[in-house]
Amino acid sequence: MNNDTRINEGLAHEVVFPAEQDYHGHPNYLKIYFALLFLFGISLVASYIDNFMVMVSIVFLASAMKALLVINYFMHLKWEPLILQIMIYLALFTLTALIVGVYSDIPMVTHDVYRP
Amino acid sequence: MDTHKKHGFWHRYFFSLDHKDIGFQYLLTAMFMAAFGGFFVYVFRYNLAFGPNDIPLYGDLAAKQYNQLVTNHGAIMIFWVGMPILLAVIGNFLIPIMIGTDDMAFPTLNKISYWVFLLSCFVLLAGFMMPTGAFGGGWTMYPPLSVSDFGYNNPNTTFWTNFFTGNTFFLLAVALEFISMLMGGINFVVTTLNKRAKGMSLMRLPLVVWMVNIANLLFMFSVGPLIAGAFMLLMDILVGTGFFDAYRGGDPILWQHLFWFFGHPEVYVLLLPSIGAVGEIISTFSRKPLFGYKMVILMVIIAAILSLVVWAHHQFVSGIDPGAANIFSLLTIIISIPFAGMVLSYLGTLWKGNIRFETPMLWALGMLATFTFFGGFTGLHLGSNVFDIYAHDTYFVIAHFHYTLFPTVFLGGFAAFYYWFPKFSGRMMNKTLGLIHFWGTFIFFNSIFIPLFWLGLQGQHRRIYNYSAWNDLLMQPEHIMARQIATVSLIFLLLFQFVFLFNFFYSIKKGKKASKNPWEANTLEWQTDSPPPHGNFDPYPVVQRWPYDYNHPEKELDYCPQSEI
């Protein structure tokens, strides 16, 4: 299988990668930059919407897309091997697990303090 | 670079970049801390059995000191003995020579991580010299107890009076230890992924390397929330914020979630390297290929991911939502299944094997037996949320987690130690002393904790200085007797460790010379000299096959090393 053969080429002891012979390409960064600014503008405009839920969902969607743009193109995660991408998104999974597990204990519990 | 450079003593033990020396430094430091942990447990067990007055080697014990000793015993044994031995020592010493490379990916980072670890040890011990005494609120340091005398609750404290307290130092020590382990963990993973020898594909890695790396990744992903929580708790203590103060909108249960979200994966972080080493040993000494190598790895990955979502079984009675508790109970009981698969494939390795009873094999079998039959199976009792209502915070829990952690850290750790000692010292260990050490440890370990199971079922709850207040419930003659049995066996257990110390220092000086491959094992580290020279291999090996090719039908010898053509 492809992975195995490539690994068996054995680049074991001379792992020096001069930056210029790097395998990922270079997208048009200016375009991405303007896309980021556009999303940023959207979230700013959205912050004037009165309906809280709509506003929050728009804003967080925008920032999630911003984050994806940065992590995929500026940080070139898109070009990294799959194992690494899985590792990074595993961090997201742990946080989701945490917030789901705790949700029923803090937001849903009424906070009352006993003062004698 | 010249691979066979000799270093002077000073350079070797203080400023060395060589992964073997750093592993040795970790080992010595961990043994030093283990001495503290063992002394603490001796003191408070003696108090529980024979009363607090004039304890030999200590004197009188007050309730405050009792809490401090219990707390620090737990923290030391887990963070300053278990993690360095099972992650740092095994990882540092074994990973580079098992994947057939010269050193870690980042040797300097490796050295720094050791020095941070050493610093954390000193910070922890310095906590005992603080005016308020060491921290004594349980190693889980639940707020508000860990904040109660400081910060906002005590107006006449300043930043610095809050800083120089046992609580702050405990917290800082744990944080430093985490940072050091994170640095080490990144180092291990990068080394394994990036510096493998020619032909060492991922499916040809020895099991223990897999396990150490999975454990490191698990640690990396689970420790973050706790570090965040530690920042919050530190601020609560130092500048009086209200993150966990119920009277200012905080919620103590948040800390419990953040803590156990790390605290449960932590158990597997400790377990995986140890059980990986046990797998190596069992496969070597039963002269058989490891049964279902790929499946074991798959099971471990499944268990690791599951372990991220079972944390709340430590909190069934701590006021969490009962509906959620059902789900956590289900997941907890389910998680026993991948481990069953793992244990069964180890037993499949033993099956019809041509077993050789060397010392490491005894330790490995002892670890497997105690961990499975007592540690693992009592996990089902506690995983069921109904019985946990009664057993939670009793000695049943204590016996349970000691039956998981003691085999993991000490039985497994000693197995690995006796197995790889010839490699890192170049000399064999004395077998008779090894056997004495094993039987002494094994028998007395069991006779400590089996009485504690019964005491727990009798309703004896944790962290109690003395039980005189529960006269008719817990002070009957049989209870007192059970406590005394446990304590006496503990003292014997500690005494038998001196046999090990003597064996260690005697063999490292005068033991008989070890050959390259004394156990006739396959993995790469046995193909170089023992001890390996600086730079490990000359020339670098080229891997031909997976590591467990014992008794291959075509081969004449009953083993064929990985690098053999």
Add this chain to the structure above:
Amino acid sequence: MNTKQLLKPTMKDIPQGRLGMWLLIAGEFVIFGGLMVSYLLYRMRYEQWAEMASHTNVILGAINTFVLLTSSYFVVKAHQAAQRKDSKKITMYISLTILCALIFLVVKITEYSQKLHHGFTFSGKELAASGKAIESSYWGFYFLMTGLHATHVVVGAIVLFIVMQGARKGKNYHRIEIAGLYWHMVDLIWIFLFPLLYIAH
């Protein structure tokens, strides 16, 4: 460019420095994520916090977001230049990035001084004394998260500066990319801090 683009790279193609930085970044995500999760949980519980969140200065936050996005763009341009070993461009872009970092910190400091001037302190003792006990811990989160992020900005700027010196002497070009990754992470964290603390009220 070269054949490596054609087939999916394996782990061994990653320079180990970059791999280590990625793992560090994953760890940092989980740490900051833990803080954000805790904040979110409390925020969903207390309505009173919305009124506190409206005290944060959206304008300054927006300026900071813009500055960080721009600096990210400069860093990635510097990385592109590093692959052409173009020391001049590297120096220019990284100096611009560090300039952005300085602007960010200045804005942050003015913001903090405003907050302290309005009596919103880290410990929130004053609010608690004035009967707003529950609101007080909002400012704990505000200062803890932004302060922790600001320390990352400082560290990132220093690292970039050191790396730039190396690039000017014409060696260690690949470090530009690694330091750049760290800087992008700082930007990513802010992308989420901004709506959490400033907009959502």
Add this chain to the structure above:
Amino acid sequence: MNIFPESISQIGSEMDKLFWIITAVVGIATVITLFLFIYPIVTRKRNKTKEEMYMVGNSHGKRKWIYIGMILLFLGDMYILLKEHPIWESVEQTLPDPDFKIAIIGKQWMWNIIYPGPDGKLYTDDDIMAYNELHVPVNKVVHMDIKALDVVHSVFLPQARFKQDALPGRTITRWIKLNKTGEYDISCAEICGTGHSIMRGTMYVEDFNTWKKTMANIYKK
């Protein structure tokens, strides 16, 4: 030598039964595993056939044994969950109508017990506070509002097989129904500082008439 202390509540006996059920499941698993563990050690010298010994275990034929073992354990787990879930539901997730309500407040290092005043309602001005003494009627459903004043405590009634942490900042309501009169312990199961080991209350389970008398005496005071 008895395994458990005497059980004074309906839940208690069920919980003990559950313990034995789990122990039985575990015991079967132990017997099987122990055989797999001992047998190769006892018979280790017998076989020398290499085909038999070179068993990689990547073929389904060999691996099916492991799958079988895992499935057996899974069935055992499901049986345990089946047995335990109704008990959990009745203990924690349902609140039968109370005959009597009290509040237990943990505080370093004592239990404050609040009885409703003559009006029979809690948290009114005529409430009566007692220290470390809990009087409950036998065979009656008693609701307990569990709170804490300073740090985390845990109400632990060993004989009633009841435990619930008390946290500052929230009220947790649980119920007990005891079927045996006598004096029993109230322990604190969560470490709460230096006095943790002296934090003990007494629960007096009395039949209804004596209990009425005691309450009357308490009201007088």
